[in-house]
Amino acid sequence: MLSAGFVLTPAQIASSDLEQCIGCGICESVCPQGAVKLSTGESPHSVVDANSCRGCGICVAECPSGAMSLGGFSDEEILAEVMV
Ligand code: SF4
Numbered sequence: 001m002l003s004a005g006f007v008l009t010p011a012q013i014a015s016s017d018l019e020q021c022i023g024c025g026i027c028e029s030v031c032p033q034g035a036v037k038l039s040t041g042e043s044p045h046s047v048v049d050a051n052s053c054r055g056c057g058i059c060v061a062e063c064p065s066g067a068m069s070l071g072g073f074s075d076e077e078i079l080a081e082v083m084v
Pocket residue numbers: 013014030031032033034035036048052053054055056057058059060
């Protein structure tokens with residue numbers, strides 16, 4: 001892996017909308033990769049480590065505020081695929 005000089009990561013990685021995030025920490029507790037951490041400070045919010053995220057989508061499904069999304073798989077994009 002190291003001899004290649006680069007590492008391939010999934011195109012679908014999670015990210016959170018800071019305006020919607022309520023800092024509950026659920027995403028941090030459910031991520032099997034340990035890729036999400038809550039920021040510290042007065043109003044904590046989730047921060048995704050793009051190098052660790054494997055794009056499983058668990059945090060997106062568990063987020064109660066809809067702040068977390070998976071690149072290329074927003075609610076709008078999924079609905080557009082299923083609508084005829
Ligand atoms: S998509 Fe999966 S691996 Fe990535 S941050 Fe969310 S729970 Fe963790």
